[in-house]
Amino acid sequence: MEATSTLKRTPLYDLHVELGGKMVEFAGYALAVYYPGGIMKEHLHTRAAAGLFDVSHMGQRQLVGPDHATTAKALEALTPGDIVGLGAGRMRYTMLLNPDGGMVDDLMVTRTAEDGRLGLVFNGARKMVDDAYVRARLPRAVELLPFEDRALLALQGPKAAAALGRHCPQAEALSFMTASSASFDGIACHISRSGYTGEDGFEISVHAAEAQRVARALLAEPEVLPIGLGARDSLRLEAGLCLYGHDIDETTSPVEANLVWTIAKRRKIDRDFPAAPKIMGQLFDGAPRRRVGLRLSGRAPAREGADIASRDGQIVGRVTSGGFSPSLNAPIAMGYVPPAFAEDGCELDIMVRGKALAAQVAALPFVPNRYKR
Amino acid sequence: MSETRFSKDHEWVRLEGDIATVGITRHAAEQLGDVVFVELPEVGRNLTAHGEAAVVESVKAASDVFAPVGGKVQEINGALTDDPAGVNADPEGAGWFFKLKIADRSEFEGLMRQGDYDAFVKEA
Structure with a gap:
């Protein structure tokens, strides 16, 4: 304090x-x-x-241009989402990608009622980085404004x-x-x-x-x-959702992070988002690692940074978020492992204080979503 | 006759003869929040004063519990394995962690009395 x-x-x-x-x-x-x-x-x-x-x-911002198409295209140059096709009053989860296909941040985008104006919400710890990153890459007609x-x-x-x-x-x-x-x-x-x-x-x-x-x-x-x-x-x-700086960062691609659903169909066809060749390659051939959910069999939680091992003792990955699930009354975690260990039900160990805790790859989310569609 | 003393790491020790019962203080339990897992030392293990002895996990984080005095573990509170929330319910009673046969009584004498500990918590 x-x-x-x-x-x-x-x-x-x-x-x-x-x-x-x-x-x-x-x-x-x-x-x-x-x-x-x-x-x-x-x-x-x-x-x-x-x-x-x-x-x-969190960083509330407005991206303002002369009309929706111009503003949306400016954001599409930095993200793999369909922003141009976003209807008025609709929101989308997307991410700012760097030229290597890593994530500068994940964010929410809302098309407001006012033509040419998008509402953005950045992560609190990333908003200054995001401001600089976006502003350096905007066309002259589009402005990123604080909404602070x-x-x-x-x-x-x-x-x-x-x-x-x-x-x-x-x-x-x-x-x-x-x-x-x-x-x-x-x-x-x-x-x-x-x-x-x-x-x-x-x-x-x-x-x-x-x-x-x-x-x-x-x-x-x-x-x-x-x-x-x-x-x-x-x-x-x-809910199986990523926390920036822990489960995703500048080195994780959307394919590795199991966020393939955020890559819009039109964007895949046009291949016009940052690092498209690399990310499309991962989509077709698989990424070297994938974010998975993990259920532990005991009561001891595994925390961020714990090594994930195959049953024959090889370190194959690392926990990026871990704790105790109050709803399931059991420890849960997320982490990255190579595709060979990423199938649901795959038996792994998580190393905690020198002990191997038995774990299993589990479907995400751990607790079913209850969104009002 | 028993006497209770407190460590700067927020453990309590109740000494009866040469058997010391150790747990975490009410203040420590409140700071931790809901305890979801407790890892206790093995019976027969020799603990050194200020050495790692146990681990408590809350929803949010793991914390080490240190042995306030050295000695050999005689008994552990197995009830906490099935019901870790017992630490929050009665930290300075039924939520005890382990019992030690102490080697050096002066280690106990060097710990804080209740009044000093309460003042220590208030200052922190």
């Missing part, structure tokens, strides 16, 4: 402290890792009811729609990965049906000055508890 006084604060900082949040550094911000209930309770509550997350540290005096809240869980609906009836009409301008008790905001927990839920972008009002109104709903970074991490791991 001693260092958190020098950190950046989100518009909800005072609320976190008031709620008894244990404040830690994350992406340069002071954020709550958990509240007095603890990670386990927060995690299970989000899966059963609804949890409110402060994700204001805003908070971003996520309301996640099976009862999120009911709780949010009491303040913003139009939110319930959104389907997964769509977004709209909306009014929350008269407060102007942008709401999308999206999130990073595997649950149904929403993300609410609101002006910093109104953020506390929105957060307090949601926390007053009987279904909603505040959720810290600890449960955010265990929820996304159960």
